[in-house]
Amino acid sequence: MHKLQRLKEIPSQTAGPFLHIGCIPSQIGLNTLGGIDLGSVLLSKKTKGKRITLTGKVFDGKNIPIRDGMVEIWQADANGLYRTSETKLDGSDLNFSGWGRSHCDFESGSWTFKTIKPGPVMMKNGKWMAPHISFWFVARGINLGLNTRMYFSDEHSLNEKDPLLQELKGTKRIRTLMARKIAENSYEFNIYLQGKNETIFFEI
Amino acid sequence: MDKSDLRCQGPLYPRDKTLHPKALTPDYKSSLLRSPKMTLIPMSNTLSEITGPVFDPNILGEFDSDLTKNYCSGKQIGIGEQIIVHGKVFDENSRTIPNVLIEVWQANASGRYRHFSDSYKAPLDPYFGGCGRCVTDQNGCYSFRTIRPGAYPWPNGGNNWRPSHIHFSIFGTSFAQRLITQMYFEGDPLIKLCPIANTIEDPASLKTLVAQLDMKKTIHMDARAYQFNIILRGRFSTIFENKMDGN
Numbered sequence: 536m537h538k539l540q541r542l543k544e545i546p547s548q549t550a551g552p553f554l555h556i557g558c559i560p561s562q563i564g565l566n567t568l569g570g571i572d573l574g575s576v577l578l579s580k581k582t583k584g585k586r587i588t589l590t591g592k593v594f595d596g597k598n599i600p601i602r603d604g605m606v607e608i609w610q611a612d613a614n615g616l617y618r619t620s621e622t623k624l625d626g627s628d629l630n631f632s633g634w635g636r637s638h639c640d641f642e643s644g645s646w647t648f649k650t651i652k653p654g655p656v657m658m659k660n661g662k663w664m665a666p667h668i669s670f671w672f673v674a675r676g677i678n679l680g681l682n683t684r685m686y687f688s689d690e691h692s693l694n695e696k697d698p699l700l701q702e703l704k705g706t707k708r709i710r711t712l713m714a715r716k717i718a719e720n721s722y723e724f725n726i727y728l729q730g731k732n733e734t735i736f737f738e739i
Numbered sequence: 740m741d742k743s744d745l746r747c748q749g750p751l752y753p754r755d756k757t758l759h760p761k762a763l764t765p766d767y768k769s770s771l772l773r774s775p776k777m778t779l780i781p782m783s784n785t786l787s788e789i790t791g792p793v794f795d796p797n798i799l800g801e802f803d804s805d806l807t808k809n810y811c812s813g814k815q816i817g818i819g820e821q822i823i824v825h826g827k828v829f830d831e832n833s834r835t836i837p838n839v840l841i842e843v844w845q846a847n848a849s850g851r852y853r854h855f856s857d858s859y860k861a862p863l864d865p866y867f868g869g870c871g872r873c874v875t876d877q878n879g880c881y882s883f884r885t886i887r888p889g890a891y892p893w894p895n896g897g898n899n900w901r902p903s904h905i906h907f908s909i910f911g912t913s914f915a916q917r918l919i920t921q922m923y924f925e926g927d928p929l930i931k932l933c934p935i936a937n938t939i940e941d942p943a944s945l946k947t948l949v950a951q952l953d954m955k956k957t958i959h960m961d962a963r964a965y966q967f968n969i970i971l972r973g974r975f976s977t978i979f980e981n982k983m984d985g986n
Contacts, residue, residue: 540833542970546759546944548921549769549935550906553854557844557870557906563854567809567868569800573840574792596772603856609792609914617790634792658785669787673919676769678760678938680919684787699782708777729776738754738779739788739915 547680550673552603559605559638574607574636577650581630584613584651588721589685589714592644593672596729600644604674608635608648608685610667615654639674655693665693665700672726682739685724688713708735749975750784751915752831760938767934768895788915789974794840796874803872806843806885810868817867819848819886821962824905824922824950827879831973835879841969842872842908843883850891850901859891884962890929902929902936911971922967923949 555563559572578586589608592600611617616627618634627633637646656664668685686694694700703709711734714722726734762774782788802809807817828839846852846869849861853869867886875881888903904921911917923930930936930949939945947970956964 542829542831542833543755543758544831544972545920545947545970546939547918550919552856553844553852556852556854557842558908560870565853565868565870567870568803568872617786618793619790632792656786664785667787669914671917674773676773678762678764678770680917681775728773733775733777736775736779738781739784
């Protein structure tokens with residue numbers, strides 16, 4: 536059998552200040568690609584699960600909200616299953632995309648997602664991950680997209696058993712991964728790029 | 740269950756950080772306040788990182804991959820040098836990846852973006868929007884037709900000019916493969932002067948972002964072609980493949 540040649544990943548470059556043209560064109564009045572931005576809708580009426588709203592801002596080193604960035608999320612469905620093209624794994628809710636994309640508002644810097652609360656996810660070793668949402672953030676000035684995870688602050692018992700949170704136990708920064716409940720079915724998750732509240736970013 | 744199912748199960752190779760820019764790159768001023776100070780915390784891949792969004796190729800419209808035509812739905816053509824940008828998407832194991840969504844955006848031939856926050860005085864092109872997308876075919880191939888973007892000056896504290904470039908947003912099969920980058924053009928003298936291109940310290944790594952003139956795909960009396968292959972992170976072999984590769 537031949538040994539496969541190992542290639543190297545191409546490098547990242549910043550998404551720059553004009554990322555909306557390619558990723559969120561309708562938000563700047565460009566309807567070239569059909570007028571509905573990919574990732575703007577995660578749900579349909581048939582989607583199973585508890586509807587939640589997620590909002591937040593991303594703060595720079597001067598504690599100013601970034602207004603030219605973009606957030607992407609990836610999450611499991613209400614039963615803790617991921618949408619996948621690998622059909623043997625996929626029993627997930629076909630009425631839920633699991634992937635969302637929101638720009639930071641041009642005035643306030645707020646991003647928003649209307650989604651469902653994900654279920655706990657079973658790992659291959661049989662352990663359970665607490666409900667969580669993967670975040671990816673890009674913007675001008677960010678050379679390589681930043682990965683973090685959002686957990687729900689009101690899921691105490693599941694969070695206690697989450698393998699990643701257990702690994703991070705003892706660090707004060709663990710609180711930077713917790714979304715705050717701000718209203719019924721509404722959570723806020725602010726991301727800090729620098730400073731004393733700097734969010735934990737993961738090398739995934 | 741076929742082999743393509745099995746190969747998708749492994750965790751990803753750790754990212755080789757020497758290939759990528761550091762977060763803090765002082766010559767690129769915007770990174771100063773936007774670069775995390777703490778080191779990234781490594782975590783083992785779980786299903787949350789190994790899986791990723793799935794796109795239906797039916798989302799694509801007729802002109803999505805033709806930026807020369809899509810702004811005017813084919814009725815008018817953008818101004819400038821027509822080019823074809825094409826290539827294949829591979830993973831680090833040299834396997835081609837089908838069904839990869841690629842989104843592109845760029846300035847027009849004059850170096851101006853169709854975006855409210857671009858203040859450069861070069862003119863907008865009434866026939867050019869500057870965005871497009873496509874999905875790789877079963878062989879991992881993609882192709883766009885577009886207008887060669889112009890260089891433009893930008894505020895970075897000096898007399899800085901961006902080399903001609905096209906922004907690429909790429910989805911692999913895993914959320915951990917998500918990548919945004921920029922493609923440059925062979926022979927552009929501005930590349931080596933650009934603080935953004937130079938955030939990549941390894942010259943061999945930067946070179947992989949430079950598309951090469953491809954006369955084989957160039958269409959006579961029509962459009963020059965540039966080839967840009969995209970490599971995404973690879974995944975560890977499954978048990979099945981261990982036997983094949985011996986690794």
